[in-house]
Amino acid sequence: MSDKKKYTNIGRSVPKLDAVEKATGKAVYPQDTNLPGMLYGKILWSKHPHAEILKVDTTEAQKLPGVKAVITAKDMPPTKLGFAQDNPPLKGDKVRSLRDEVAAVAAVDEDTAEKALEMIKVKYKPLPPVFDPEEAMKEGAPQIHAEAKGNRNKLHYAFEYGDVDAARAASDVVVKHRFKLPWVKHCCLAPYSCVARWDESGKLTMYSPTQIPFLYQRDLANILQMPSSKIRVIQPTIGGAFGSKLDLYPNEVICAVLAKKAGQPVLLTYTREEEFKCTPSRQPVIADIEMGAKKDGTLTFRDVFFILDNGAYTSWGATIPYVLMNSVTSLYKCQNIRFDTAIIYTNNMYSGAMRGYGNPQGTFVVERMMDILAEKLGLDALELRLKNCNQPNEVTPQGFKVTTCGLRECLETVAQRLDWKNKRNKGQKETGTLRRGVGLASYIHVGGGARVYRSDGCGAIVKVDDFGHVTLITGSTEIGTGTETVLAQITAEELGVHAEDVTVVNDDSAIKPWDVGIHASRTTFIAGNAAREAAAKVKAEILKTASELLEEPENKLEINDRKVYPKKNPEKTLEIGKVIRKAHFRQHGQAFMAEAFYDPPTEMEDEDYRGNISVTYGFGTQGAEVEVDTETGQVRVLKMVIANDVGRAINPMLLEAQLEGGLSMGVGYALLEKLVVEKGEVLNPSFLDYKMPTVKDMPPVEIVLIETDDPGGPYGAKGIAESGTIPTAAAIGNAVANALGLHLFELPMQPEVVLKAVKAKLAKRD
Amino acid sequence: MMKHRLNLRVNKQDFEVFVKPKTTLVDLLRDELGLTGTNKGCGTGECGACTVLMNGNAVNSCLVLAVEADGAEITTIEGLASEGRLDPLQQAFVDEGAIQCGFCTPGMILVAKDFLEKNPQLREEDYKTAISGNLCRCTGYVKIVKAIKKVAEGE
Known part of the structure; x- marks a missing residue:
């Protein structure tokens, strides 16, 4: 960058501020909580995927010594959870999936709680279930919610732009395919755990790993029918989130109600099996997609219909088309778009938010089709993308106002690092049963917040004490990604101190200002701008006092390395702490603190899904080189390349760490991970049977950071935390297709899937 | 009982x-x-x-x-840390960005400790084998391997 200033903190790979606590085992996760009198909670899950509950008898369980509370739907307020308000925390009249909560127990230890669960007698009247969303859509299918006709969720996402039918007629080439993508799991290493504690005045404190402390506080108040001012949310160290804690779920409500009934604090921790079976998963989709182009490669139209298995209740999974739509409407330029969805209730577990929020699904479908389209056109897949590449200052069909855009550079960088010219087009040498190929895929994602709620804001309070120590109180949450370190760097840069001088407070709703939550890759951008604004206000006050002391006008002063000095006379320095003490310990003294609330200049999408929801958009490309064994169906990723438009790297090390971690999740999505769900039951609820990547599955990665210096971002930064996951499966899928000369339409590309396709191709040839 | x-x-x-x-x-x-x-x-x-x-x-x-x-x-x-000094592995995990949510970190460090003490001549492929039974969802293992390598090579 030509205007690259000399920064003290920005662009520096500062180790995570919480890393030492974590490396020494001192970090306290919710499951480490130990309060006086604390009990252990357990949930009784349904025995049927679909049934009426005739009777729940807890008499025996209540008599067991050590049991302090047993609750059923009768102990619950009549309110329901979720975006569609269809999920009672404990089910009273009906169960709709095997992960339905029927009763719960709090006891002095886990053994007693488990024993008590076995003593609860539930009488069910089984109802016919339905597990396949396409079956559930048919007339006469079992009705899961009385008010949802044809099992259709009332949420419906449809978008239309241009004239798709005319564009189809005018296309030289049209391709159409169906894709099927699986249920996958977040696999947070820490099983979900929370603690509830009521005090004598009726106030509730929740120790929760939530990603949305303030929405959580509001939702919990609504469901418990109490004022939110009586709920305090403390966020202990969070052992993995990835979107899995983006909603308020029944377990936390149950924990609170158990604690109230028992009159003692309750810890409720899932087992790994419960974590697999009972927490919401990434939404599986069936996509019918049709795309067209002119002979010269100009994209003409996209026509897409997604069927989403919602499971039995509505959490954020049902709303993923909101983001899924982005890749369909806005990744590469295309002027005629039709997008439609059917979100269908089934008797499966319900789905939720997961890193990328629908974008990995959407990008997989669109980017696989770009390769298929290129093949049909006889064009190079890279050339097709470059021809239709997004550009700075473009407005997409959904009304996204692109500001900076490094996509062209990302595509070219990845192609160069993959040796695209030689490896893609000339074909690679075959060795026995091994075939090699290369492929690439890009993404567009929000990079400057996401106005999906009426507020996309975040508050910040900055104070500087008498010794120049800085405290940043931020509304945002640390889920392991390193946001608190990045925010400390931004604050420190603005105040002329070092990131290590900044203490970040971000874990208590009673202290920190409001934030919508840690999602949509928004924290560096939104919380960063808030922190910077608050720090700038304090800095102005410091300079004002320093100006009196140094007898120099404020605009002639510099603040750097914990000192204030005249620009022209850097020898004449004053320590920041000294400036503050001078202003503090005098008559009419002052304290140095300021607050800011940054709410980005964006708009919510209207009812037609148009609106500029983000200040800026993130772009990037991933490339894969793979080797496929045609005898075993095994896909080996030899190398991955990531080129990302990051705006500005505030902390290159932590930024790379986000991309690497995201990519490993994408590799799992591409090749390994699938929850096997049969008749509503998860058949592989363990790390042994559900294969998430180990170190051995992680390919070598090359990362190139493209800095476009976004004018809206703090020091030019864009959000990137989800981006590592988004295009990975598509890039690997395209490389596999290049290696084998055939196309796969499902994930994961496990050996049996690959082998089946290879055999089918051979059979065709014979 | x-x-x-x-x-x-x-x-x-x-x-x-x-x-x-x-x-x-x-x-x-x-x-x-x-x-x-x-x-x-x-x-x-x-x-x-x-x-x-x-x-x-x-x-x-x-x-x-x-x-x-x-x-x-x-x-x-x-x-692992003694007299306020982190073990070299702990320090390398901190410095190399090998820690995110931190839940896998203690296990990773202790497995690496065991392997490095017994096999000081390890190659990169061996560190990978050493930690292949330890799962991490945050890091993609890249920086964990880098941290272990740093200690193994006495950097």
């Missing part, structure tokens, strides 16, 4: 404890001794988060019954 008495040495401190026959080492460490740095990710020996050193060998403490640890010498993550 009858409880068993056992004596063990944890982080160079002697303990006498009474446990149920079914109590696992991880639960003993966490619930009885308050050493919550040992994290329980699965309870079935599949994720490695609860790794500790038992008589100098890395073990999944969820697969060890507490009674089996009678007379044993245990090192948990809390016992």
Whole structure:
């Protein structure tokens, strides 16, 4: 960058501020909580995927010594959870999936709680279930919610732009395919755990790993029918989130109600099996997609219909088309778009938010089709993308106002690092049963917040004490990604101190200002701008006092390395702490603190899904080189390349760490991970049977950071935390297709899937 | 249920404890001794988060019954730093960005410790084998491998 200033903190790979606590085992996760009198909670899950509950008898369980509370739907307020308000925390009249909560127990230890669960007698009247969303859509299918006709969720996402039918007629080439993508799991290493504690005045404190402390506080108040001012949310160290804690779920409500009934604090921790079976998963989709182009490669139209298995209740999974739509409407330029969805209730577990929020699904479908389209056109897949590449200052069909855009550079960088010219087009040498190929895929994602709620804001309070120590109180949450370190760097840069001088407070709703939550890759951008604004206000006050002391006008002063000095006379320095003490310990003294609330200049999408929801958009490309064994169906990723438009790297090390971690999740999505769900039951609820990547599955990665210096971002930064996951499966899928000369339409590309396709191709040839 | 008495040495401190026959080492460490740095990710020996050193060998403490640890010498993550100085592996994990949510970190560090002590001549492929039984969802393992390599090569 030509205007690259000399920064003290920005662009520096500062180790995570919480890393030492974590490396020494001192970090306290919710499951480490130990309060006086604390009990252990357990949930009784349904025995049927679909049934009426005739009777729940807890008499025996209540008599067991050590049991302090047993609750059923009768102990619950009549309110329901979720975006569609269809999920009672404990089910009273009906169960709709095997992960339905029927009763719960709090006891002095886990053994007693488990024993008590076995003593609860539930009488069910089984109802016919339905597990396949396409079956559930048919007339006469079992009705899961009385008010949802044809099992259709009332949420419906449809978008239309241009004239798709005319564009189809005018296309030289049209391709159409169906894709099927699986249920996958977040696999947070820490099983979900929370603690509830009521005090004598009726106030509730929740120790929760939530990603949305303030929405959580509001939702919990609504469901418990109490004022939110009586709920305090403390966020202990969070052992993995990835979107899995983006909603308020029944377990936390149950924990609170158990604690109230028992009159003692309750810890409720899932087992790994419960974590697999009972927490919401990434939404599986069936996509019918049709795309067209002119002979010269100009994209003409996209026509897409997604069927989403919602499971039995509505959490954020049902709303993923909101983001899924982005890749369909806005990744590469295309002027005629039709997008439609059917979100269908089934008797499966319900789905939720997961890193990328629908974008990995959407990008997989669109980017696989770009390769298929290129093949049909006889064009190079890279050339097709470059021809239709997004550009700075473009407005997409959904009304996204692109500001900076490094996509062209990302595509070219990845192609160069993959040796695209030689490896893609000339074909690679075959060795026995091994075939090699290369492929690439890009993404567009929000990079400057996401106005999906009426507020996309975040508050910040900055104070500087008498010794120049800085405290940043931020509304945002640390889920392991390193946001608190990045925010400390931004604050420190603005105040002329070092990131290590900044203490970040971000874990208590009673202290920190409001934030919508840690999602949509928004924290560096939104919380960063808030922190910077608050720090700038304090800095102005410091300079004002320093100006009196140094007898120099404020605009002639510099603040750097914990000192204030005249620009022209850097020898004449004053320590920041000294400036503050001078202003503090005098008559009419002052304290140095300021607050800011940054709410980005964006708009919510209207009812037609148009609106500029983000200040800026993130772009990037991933490339894969793979080797496929045609005898075993095994896909080996030899190398991955990531080129990302990051705006500005505030902390290159932590930024790379986000991309690497995201990519490993994408590799799992591409090749390994699938929850096997049969008749509503998860058949592989363990790390042994559900294969998430180990170190051995992680390919070598090359990362190139493209800095476009976004004018809206703090020091030019864009959000990137989800981006590592988004295009990975598509890039690997395209490389596999290049290696084998055939196309796969499902994930994961496990050996049996690959082998089946290879055999089918051979059979065709014979 | 009858409880068993056992004596063990944890982080160079002697303990006498009474446990149920079914109590696992991880639960003993966490619930009885308050050493919550040992994290329980699965309870079935599949994720490695609860790794500790038992008589100098890395073990999944969820697969060890507490009674089996009678007379044993245990090192948990809390016992690794001495006199306020981090173990080189802990320091490398911090400096190289190998820690995100941190839940796998104690197990990763202890497994690496075990392997490096026994096999000082390891190559990169060997460190990978060493930690292949320990799962991490945040990092993609890249920086973890880098941190271990840094210590192995004495940088």
